[in-house]
Structure formats: C-alpha cells, structure tokens
Amino acid sequence: MKQNLLIYLIFFSILLPFGGHHALAESSGIHNGKNVLEIVPKENSGFTLLNIDVYPNPAEDYIYVKLDNNSGKDVKLDVMSFIGNKMNSSSEKINSGLYKLNIRNMPSGHYYVLLSVGTEKHIKKFIKK
Numbered sequence: 001m002k003q004n005l006l007i008y009l010i011f012f013s014i015l016l017p018f019g020g021h022h023a024l025a026e027s028s029g030i031h032n033g034k035n036v037l038e039i040v041p042k043e044n045s046g047f048t049l050l051n052i053d054v055y056p057n058p059a060e061d062y063i064y065v066k067l068d069n070n071s072g073k074d075v076k077l078d079v080m081s082f083i084g085n086k087m088n089s090s091s092e093k094i095n096s097g098l099y100k101l102n103i104r105n106m107p108s109g110h111y112y113v114l115l116s117v118g119t120e121k122h123i124k125k126f127i128k129k
Contacts, residue, residue, distance in 0.1 A: 050122060054113055058127035061104040065113055065124070067097045073118035077101060082110045103128050 051068040065077060077099055079087040091101045101113070108128050115122040 050115075050117065052115065052122060052124055054124045054126050058129045059103060060129045061102070063101050063103055063113070063126055064094075065091075065099045065101065065115065067099075067115070067117070074116075075099065076116040078114040078116075079103065079106070080112045080114050082112070087111065 053064075053066040055064055055066075057063070067075065075093075077091045079089040079101060081087055087103075087106055089101050089103055089106065091099050094100050103111075106128050111126055111128055113124045113126060115124070
C-alpha cells in the first residue's frame, strides 16, 4: 500500500506542474477487501490514450520511444529522475512516431520519459543499466 501511495505521489508531482491533472478523474472503492483509488481519464476531456512503447528496457545508451496515433501533433520528450528532476538528455526524431533518446551519460537507475503531445502529458517508466 505504501508503494502504491508513493507511486501515486510521484506521478502527480511530475504531472501537476504541467497541467496533466485536468484530464484525470479519481474514483475510489473497495476491491478484494482493500480501499482502492483509481485514476482514469475524464470523459470528454480531450485526453487521448496513445499507444506508447519505450524500448529497450532496461537500456544502456539509447532508448526508443514509439508513438502510435499521435496524429501529427508536436511531441516533446523529457527524461525525469525517479524523484522528478529533469535529466540532461538529447532526442532526435527518427521518423513519424519514432524518437531516439541518448541516455549514455546518465547514471544507472529508474527514470521516466515525460511525453508532451500537443497539450497532453504522458509518462512511461524505464531503467538505465
């Protein structure tokens, strides 16, 4: 339970400064005898669920981010540490929907890719060896 709360807090500490909370709704209830807090997209919020792949995971020098259905919107990629610090990384667009991020100079650990697609924010976790 503490781990779920920590993940929830980290997720929203990263997204709230970027306005990502506008497209989310909370739903609480009981599941298997435990209180559950579920974060889901609000209906009619304009929030689009993208199919996002980050690979290889774990990675050593580079990670690739593949987006399906980004419909030509501007994409910005940032790498964030586990505690929410923006990391120094560079990215290049390989082709439509495929991006390559250089993570060679980052220390080993757990990181997040923060994707800004138009006005929406998405987050994916990866591990640097």
